[in-house]
Amino acid sequence: xxxxxxxxxxxxxxxxxxxxxxxxxxxxxxxxxxxxxxxxxxxxxxxxxxxxxxxxxxxxxxxxxxxxxxxxxxxxxxxxxxxxxxxxxxxxxxxxxxxxxxxxxxxxxxxxxxxxxxxxxx
Numbered sequence: 591x592x593x594x595x596x597x598x599x600x601x602x603x604x605x606x607x608x609x610x611x612x613x614x615x616x617x618x619x620x621x622x623x624x625x626x627x628x629x630x631x632x633x634x635x636x637x638x639x640x641x642x643x644x645x646x647x648x649x650x651x652x653x654x655x656x657x658x659x660x661x662x663x664x665x666x667x668x669x670x671x672x673x674x675x676x677x678x679x680x681x682x683x684x685x686x687x688x689x690x691x692x693x694x695x696x697x698x699x700x701x702x703x704x705x706x707x708x709x710x711x712x
Contacts, residue, residue, distance in 0.1 A: 601640030601676060610640065610678045617704040621688050623680040624704040626672060639664055640678040652686050659689060663698045671705050 601607055614627030641660050643653040660679050664671075679701070689697050 599636065599638050601638050601678065606638070606676065607640055607642070607678060610676045614676070614678070619700060619704060621682050621685040622700060622704060623682065624701065625678040625680070626705070627676045628674065636674060637669075637672050638676045640676070641681075642678065643681040644683075646683045647681050648683075648686055653681075656681055656686055656689070659694065659697060660701075663694070663701050666698045667702055667705065671702070677705075 601610070610625045610627040614625040616623055616625045618624070639661065641657050643656050643660075645653070647653055647656065660681065664677070664679065
């Protein structure tokens with residue numbers, strides 16, 4: 591049985607995450623770090639996403655909610671935001687309060703600014 595498209599576009603192996611951390615470019619803000627490794631996916635337009643939410647961020651409920659919100663925020667950026675790359679988004683402590691205070695659109699804008707800044711550097 592084939593995995594759903596959403597699962598095929600996820601980074602799941604530790605070696606994949608390590609490759610993005612070592613060879614990718616990073617941009618950060620107060621609440622997020624985004625790593626992008628352009629030589630990633632199997633197809634030129636394929637984007638694979640990995641999300642890391644450390645225990646310092648909160649309980650399991652908080653971490654899982656943030657993972658869902660981050661997946662939705664990356665999807666809201668649109669297909670042109672990052673093409674043909676592996677992307678890892680790392681949450682920092684305080685992100686859950688910031689999203690609750692500023693809203694989901696703030697999270698999308700925060701990710702967009704980090705990804706756009708990364709694109710401008712290349």
